[in-house]
Amino acid sequence: MVKWTNVVKTSAIEPGQSIVIKLENKSIAIFNTGKRFYAINNACPHLGGPLNEGTLEGEVVTCPWHGWQYDLKSGCPITTPNVRTYPLRLDGDTLQIAVTPETPMSDRLEDTVFNQTVEADHIYEILEQIQLGKTLDEVFENIHAGLQNIVPHNRLGIALIDESSGDLVQCKTKSNRKILLDNGFSAKIEGSSLAPILNSGEARIIDDFKEILARRPTHWTRLMVQEGMRSNLTLPLKVQGKPIGVVFFTSEKPRAFSEAHLRRLKPIAGQLSILIEKGNWTDKLAENNKRYRTLFEMSNDAIFICPSLTEAFVTVNENFCAWLGYTHQELVNLSLRDLMPPDEFQSTHETLKSLDQQNPITLQTELSQKNKSRLPLEIRAVRITYNETEFIQGFARDLSEVKALSAQLKARHSFGNLIGKNRKMQEIFELIQLVAPMKTTVLIQGESGTGKEPIAHAIHHNSERAKKSFIRVNCAGLVDNLLESELFGHVKGAFTDAIATREGRFAAADGGTLFLDEIGELSLGTQAKLLRVLQEGEYEMVGSTETKKVDVRVIAATNRILKTEIDAGRFREDLYYRLNVVPITPPPLRERRDDIPLLIEHFIEKFNQQTQKSIHRISPDALEILMDYTYPGNVRELENIIEHAFVKCQGGSIEKQHLPLDLIASRDDIVTQALRASNPLAALERELVQRVLEASDGKPQLAAQRLGISRTTLWRKLKAV
Numbered sequence: 075m076v077k078w079t080n081v082v083k084t085s086a087i088e089p090g091q092s093i094v095i096k097l098e099n100k101s102i103a104i105f106n107t108g109k110r111f112y113a114i115n116n117a118c119p120h121l122g123g124p125l126n127e128g129t130l131e132g133e134v135v136t137c138p139w140h141g142w143q144y145d146l147k148s149g150c151p152i153t154t155p156n157v158r159t160y161p162l163r164l165d166g167d168t169l170q171i172a173v174t175p176e177t178p179m180s181d182r183l184e185d186t187v188f189n190q191t192v193e194a195d196h197i198y199e200i201l202e203q204i205q206l207g208k209t210l211d212e213v214f215e216n217i218h219a220g221l222q223n224i225v226p227h228n229r230l231g232i233a234l235i236d237e238s239s240g241d242l243v244q245c246k247t248k249s250n251r252k253i254l255l256d257n258g259f260s261a262k263i264e265g266s267s268l269a270p271i272l273n274s275g276e277a278r279i280i281d282d283f284k285e286i287l288a289r290r291p292t293h294w295t296r297l298m299v300q301e302g303m304r305s306n307l308t309l310p311l312k313v314q315g316k317p318i319g320v321v322f323f324t325s326e327k328p329r330a331f332s333e334a335h336l337r338r339l340k341p342i343a344g345q346l347s348i349l350i351e352k353g354n355w356t357d358k359l360a361e362n363n364k365r366y367r368t369l370f371e372m373s374n375d376a377i378f379i380c381p382s383l384t385e386a387f388v389t390v391n392e393n394f395c396a397w398l399g400y401t402h403q404e405l406v407n408l409s410l411r412d413l414m415p416p417d418e419f420q421s422t423h424e425t426l427k428s429l430d431q432q433n434p435i436t437l438q439t440e441l442s443q444k445n446k447s448r449l450p451l452e453i454r455a456v457r458i459t460y461n462e463t464e465f466i467q468g469f470a471r472d473l474s475e476v477k478a479l480s481a482q483l484k485a486r487h488s489f490g491n492l493i494g495k496n497r498k499m500q501e502i503f504e505l506i507q508l509v510a511p512m513k514t515t516v517l518i519q520g521e522s523g524t525g526k527e528p529i530a531h532a533i534h535h536n537s538e539r540a541k542k543s544f545i546r547v548n549c550a551g552l553v554d555n556l557l558e559s560e561l562f563g564h565v566k567g568a569f570t571d572a573i574a575t576r577e578g579r580f581a582a583a584d585g586g587t588l589f590l591d592e593i594g595e596l597s598l599g600t601q602a603k604l605l606r607v608l609q610e611g612e613y614e615m616v617g618s619t620e621t622k623k624v625d626v627r628v629i630a631a632t633n634r635i636l637k638t639e640i641d642a643g644r645f646r647e648d649l650y651y652r653l654n655v656v657p658i659t660p661p662p663l664r665e666r667r668d669d670i671p672l673l674i675e676h677f678i679e680k681f682n683q684q685t686q687k688s689i690h691r692i693s694p695d696a697l698e699i700l701m702d703y704t705y706p707g708n709v710r711e712l713e714n715i716i717e718h719a720f721v722k723c724q725g726g727s728i729e730k731q732h733l734p735l736d737l738i739a740s741r742d743d744i745v746t747q748a749l750r751a752s753n754p755l756a757a758l759e760r761e762l763v764q765r766v767l768e769a770s771d772g773k774p775q776l777a778a779q780r781l782g783i784s785r786t787t788l789w790r791k792l793k794a795v
Contacts, residue, residue: 077172077173078163078165078170078171078172079097079170079171079172079173080165080168080169080170081095081097081104081168081169081170081171082095082104082168082169083167083168083169084106084111084164084167084168084169085167087104087105087106087111088106089106089107089108090106090107090108090130091105091106091130092104092105092106092126092130093126094116094124094126095171097171097173098173100115100173101115101116101117101124102114102115102116102160102171102173103115103116103124103125103126104162104169104171105126105130105135105146107130107132107133107146109133111162111169112133112146112147112159112162113159113160113161113162113171114135114144114146114157114158114159114160115157115158115159124138125137125144125157133145133146133147134146144157146159147219147220160172160173211246213346214230214232214246214248215248217230217321217342217346218230218248221323221339221342224335224338225307225323225331225335225338225339226325226330227307227323227324227325227330228249228250228251228302228303228324228325228326229247229248229249229250229251229253229301229303229323229324229325230246230247230248230249230321230322230323230324231244231246231247231248231255231321231322231324232244232245232246232247232311232319232320232321232322232346233245233261233319233320233322234311234318234319234350235263235272235317235318235319236260240263240264241260241261241262241263242260242261242262242263242268242272242319242320243258243259243260244256244257244258244259244260245257249301249324251301251302251303251326252301252462253301254297254300254301254463255294255297255298255301259294259389260389261294261402262401262402262403265401265403266292266403267290267292268320271308271310271320272310272317272320273317275310275312275315275317276310277307277308277309277310277336277339277340278306278307278308279305279306279307279308279331279332279333279336280305280306280307280308281305281328281329282304282305282328282329283295283298283299283303283304283305283306284299284304284328287299291407292403292406292407293386293387293388293389293406293407296386298324302326303324303325303326304325304326304327304328304330305324305325305327305328305329305330305331306322306323306324306325306331307322307323307324307331307335307336307339308320308321308322308323309321309322309336309339309340309343310343311343311346311347311350312347313347313350318347318350319350321342321343321346323335323339374393375393375469375470375471376390376391376393376394376397376398376451376469376470376471376472377390377391377393377394377467377468377469377470378390378391378394378405378410378467378468378470379458379465379466379467379468380409380410380465380466380468381463381464381465381466382409382466383409383410383411383414383419383422383423383426383466384409384410384411385409386406386407386408386409387405387406387408387409387410388406388465389406390402390405390406394470397443397449397470397472398413398441398442398443398444398449399443399444399445400444404444410422410441412442413441413442414439414440414441414442415439415440415442415448415688417686417688418439418440418688421687421688421689421724421725421726422437422439422688422726424724424725425437425725425726425727426455426466429455429456429457429466430457434454434455434456435454435455435456435727436452436453436454436455436691436727437452437453437455437690437691437725437726437727438450438451438452438453438473438690438691438726439451439453439688439690439726441470449472449474450472450473450474451470451471451472451473452470452471452473453468453469453470453471454468454469454470454471455467455468455469491525491528491531491532492525492528492529492532493669493672493673493676494666494669494672494673495668495669495672496661496666496668496669498660498661498665498666499660499661499666499669502529502658502660505656505658506529506532506533506536506658507536509533509656510532510533510534510536510537511536511537511538512537513627514627514655514656515608515627515628515629515630515652515653515655515656516530516533516629516630516655516656516657516658517629517630517631517632517636517653517654517655517656517657517658518530518629518630518631518632518657518658518659518660519631519632519633519634519635519636519657519658519659520631520633520659520660520661520662521633521662521708522633522707522708522710523663523705523707523708523709523710523711524660524661524662524663524708524709525660525708525709526591526631526633526660527546527589527591527631529658529660530544530546530587530589530629530631531544533587533629534586534587534589534627534629537587537627539585539586539587539627542583542584542585542586542587543582543583543585543586543587544583544586544587544589545579545582545583545586545587545588545589546589546591547560547561547579547588547589547590547591548591548592549590549591549592549593549594549595549596550591550592550595551592554597554599554600555569557596557597557600558599558600558603558616559572559576559578559616560578560579561578561579561580561600561603561604562578562580562603562613562614562615562616563575563576563577563578563580563581563615563616564576564578564615564616564617564618565615565616565617565618567617568615568616568617568618569616569617572616572617575615578615580607580613580624580626581622581624583624583626584624584625584626585625585626586626586627587626587627587628587629588626588627588628588629589629589630589631590604590628590629590630590631591631591632592631592632592633593630593631593632593653594632594633594634594636594639594644594645598644598646601645601646601649602646602649604649605646605648605649605652607624607626607628608628608649608652608653609652611623611624611625611626612624628653630653636650636654637650662705662708663705663708663709663711663712664704664705667701670700670701670712671697671701673709673712673713674692674697674700674712674716677712677713677716677717678690678691678692678716678728681716681717681720685720687720687723688726689720689723689725689726689727689728690726690727691726691727691728692727692728693727693728693729693730695729695730696719696728696729696730696732696733699730699733699737699738700712700715700733703737715733715734715737716728718732718733718734719732719733759791760791762781763777763781763788763791763792766780766781767792774788774789774792
């Protein structure tokens with residue numbers, strides 16, 4: 075039983091001074107270091123020197139006889155034997171001391187009792203000090219410093235249960251090694267090895283982390299090993315039977331903790347639990363972590379942190395677990411590589427090589443869910459540094475609904491292979507739907523590359539003739555006599571090379587659709603025969619007088635202006651009106667710039683399938699260039715540009731440098747840039763002045779000479795810039 079005895083008023087001992095008292099035949103020196111009071115045996119273990127007469131520096135007293143030094147806090151000697159310490163406490167302004175009686179024993183037993191007494195004194199002192207702690211920081215420091223002599227450890231940590239999430243959150247950590255598992259780290263309790271400790275209230279000793287890591291790898295264990303820690307002692311913190319957290323002691327030595335250490339620490343853990351509850355420190359923890367929970371747990375995004383694509387996740391939030399169908403414990407043992415399709419890993423790895431803290435990278439991918447299906451995600455990745463270690467932090471957005479909506483929009487903004495939300499394109503889509511079910515002849519006129527053939531295909535595939543053939547004839551690709559044979563066929567011997575009878579394209583398209591591309595190239599003679607087919611539905615093969623009937627829908631296309639050809643006498647007017655029953659004129663791409671992003675997305679999907687790449691986006695800089703370009707080759711030219719970019723792009727995003735060089739050069743040309751400005755002349759002068767100054771190494775005098783103006787004029791122009 076410990077007996078506390080009043081000894082002296084605190085005001086009786088000045089800071090830096092000491093007094094000596096006699097208690098139970100013991101000479102005890104009480105020191106005031108200015109921060110706190112300490113009581114030790116006044117006799118130095120060597121020759122009994124009076125320590126109260128020695129020099130006091132901070133919390134170290136030096137024996138006046140032989141210079142040996144002692145730490146007043148712990149009683150530990152500095153290269154000398156231990157000196158006995160006694161616990162002190164305050165009762166108002168009065169110091170009280172507890173002196174434990176000593177019982178004579180044999181030398182060995184006496185040493186054991188002495189050590190136990192010293193340890194008990196330390197425990198009492200620590201209990202006293204943590205009772206005096208006003209904050210969790212103070213209590214934590216008192217435990218860490220005070221216990222080193224009886225429970226040596228390299229690392230001390232306190233983790234408390236966050237009521238809002240149910241997770242165990244590390245809130246205080248101190249170590250003599252580099253800390254990797256730091257404050258703010260959260261761990262799921264359910265299903266983990268922490269659950270039995272908190273539920274049953276039993277402490278746990280881990281003899282060797284490396285053995286545990288080999289048997290049951292977890293991220294927590296992996297980080298402990300990386301810190302250099304080998305063994306651990308964890309005690310539950312409970313108040314009235316309710317678990318509130320754990321306190322854990324960790325050592326760099328394997329098997330560093332024993333049951334004896336556990337017995338010594340139980341009263342510390344009990345007192346710590348009471349103080350945490352009394353101080354409402356669990357509530358303060360929740361308040362301190364409010365921003366963390368808001369950003370990490372309550373975010374609409376799925377968030378993860380990992381060292382690299384191939385290393386296990388450091389942590390993930392609830393959304394990431396829920397979306398993929400894994401538990402938190404399962405995910406922290408997986409990496410992005412484990413979840414990512416093999417064909418996308420290499421391109422993603424290349425993309426993230428340039429990742430830094432200033433320039434996040436956004437990419438699209440699919441991650442494998444636990445049920446083996448794939449979840450489409452857009453991931454915004456940024457590199458972060460914590461405790462001198464770099465990590466990748468990813469914010470993922472579920473694209474499932476976006477993909478579904480995109481499919482709906484694509485259906486609205488596409489018609490077969492035609493893409494466009496532009497008003498003119500939407501009118502063409504409506505016209506295709508109206509004309510497709512009919513046999514009506516259609517004339518498509520427009521610039522090269524505007525999509526005349528896709529329009530013809532759309533008409534055919536949305537008609538009753540879709541199950542029959544779609545036959546295309548390029549009227550500009552053959553000389554006149556061969557073209558006639560190509561269209562109508564020929565009999566054997568009709569001309570020198572006619573060694574056998576051959577059916578023509580009209581016969582091949584019977585019941586289907588014949589698409590006559592570049593019809594403006596037909597000779598007048600062939601035009602007359604074509605007119606007869608359109609009017610009567612009949613024709614003769616070359617070299618034959620037999621009339622053949624045919625049921626063919628004709629769709630014609632040309633990049634010429636046929637009315638001009640009629641005026642020049644190169645095209646029959648009657649054929650023109652017979653073809654031009656339903657005219658369709660697709661607009662050039664420069665007149666439908668709002669369709670450019672849609673077309674780019676379409677071509678990216680197309681070339682991804684062809685090349686097995688995983689390019690999912692185009693950078694804003696590259697898109698700006700493509701939006702400003704005039705496209706003399708129209709949609710076909712845009713398709714060629716994207717195909718060119720696919721050759722050069724090895725990541726997940728098409729960047730400016732992947733575009734054709736002549737396109738970038740025209741964009742960078744200062745005249746081209748100036749023409750985009752509201753005041754082209756002023757913009758051109760401003761850019762010219764800046765470039766000349768840069769070329770002159772920033773020297774105004776040299777720049778002014780090159781521009782042929784005075785330095786004053788140059789200064790005025792620079793000021794205007």
